[in-house]
Amino acid sequence: MIRVLLFSSLREELNSSSVEVPALGISRISCLVEKLERLYGKSWGRVLKGENTLVAVNQTVVHDNHHIGDGDEVAFFPPVTGG
């Protein structure tokens, strides 16, 4: 399984804070987003592919279409605004 986490405005827009999807056939973030779109609707694709959306794999921000696989934790969130 791949664990997907959503934070902040993305969590609110998609009305979900975490989902798990089977890892089968998912080798990159783009595959995961397509799968989420098929499972939960077009809004997921729009939000997760949004210009400002950041992605972290296993709690490290990744900048490209990163490899992922079974057991990974993939988080989507907007730019951070702490401090």
Place this chain on the structure above:
Amino acid sequence: MIRVLLFSSLREELNSSSVEVPALGISRISCLVEKLERLYGKSWGRVLKGENTLVAVNQTVVHDNHHIGDGDEVAFFPPVTGG
């Protein structure tokens, strides 16, 4: 009268924290120091004319042989070391 204050190591070396001297004939710091030397001994001249001795007139540090007169407060002290 001119009020003379001594601080820190100068106070300890001259064993005095303040003295008052009549202002008559004293128009500059150099006159005051000569007067103090005559009144209290050579050590006063040596210490007050020391290379590192700073002088404040009425609580403002002065850099040259400043004018002084009756009612003034003249303080002698070493470089500051606070903070």
Place this chain on the structure above:
Amino acid sequence: MLCRALIQEDPFNVQVETQRIRDVSNKMGGIVTFLGVVRDFNEREDVQSLYLEHYPGMTESQIENIAYAAGKRWNVLGITVIHRIGLLSPSDEIVFVGVGSKHRGDAFLACEYVIDYLKTEAAFWKKEGTINGGRWLSTRETDFEAANRWKQD
């Protein structure tokens, strides 16, 4: 270098935290702290509350990474970062960064470095509550500029 990174809902006590840093080493000469306060005029007026969310686990390790990077760059003895989450009100303290060092110059630089990177790199998100509803904030351009200064070496 001793690093302490806490994320909590509760308020913190600056006196307790600075003394804790002081007690890290008897070589401590000075402690520089930054205390962030919730303002009532962030990007628009009438802010009534601020809600803070983070990414448990990731945020803590990001903060530690920032602190250790500061500890490599400057001669510091202790760094404490405390960031509050949950619901806050204007004038509440939101973040504490304390840096203790032998010499104050290092502490000033390291403290500003940590807060600058924390603002642009650590996984926190702020939502303002105003009389017209809630709104997630976006990163300030000035915060990116502040963090980028440290790269010009």
Place this chain on the structure above:
Amino acid sequence: MLCRALIQEDPFNVQVETQRIRDVSNKMGGIVTFLGVVRDFNEREDVQSLYLEHYPGMTESQIENIAYAAGKRWNVLGITVIHRIGLLSPSDEIVFVGVGSKHRGDAFLACEYVIDYLKTEAAFWKKEGTINGGRWLSTRETDFEAANRWKQD
């Protein structure tokens, strides 16, 4: 800009002082503080105590002058300086400088400016007590350098 300059024998409470600065204005966004600590290895080892003397009246107005100069140079809302005098021990807090401002960059600069000038301009004198007797300290060269940086504009 609200300025508060205190010289006292008693310890101070950093929590109370930072909250006091915070409450100066509801525009307050951040507070930077510097806390100086008595080290046990100033210029030689075995420091057992530190005695501090000042010039009552002059020292207070010098501190206020430094604070107001910082307030003219940067956009700050409140500055508090507390300097202890009398007999102190290693690890005692000796000086507090707190600067509150709308934006943190101003507070960092103004706080460092105030402590740098305080170290070289304000009428305080330190005497270390060691096992071999007392010794008045002399100004550190690094403190002059720190203060001189602010003149290079």
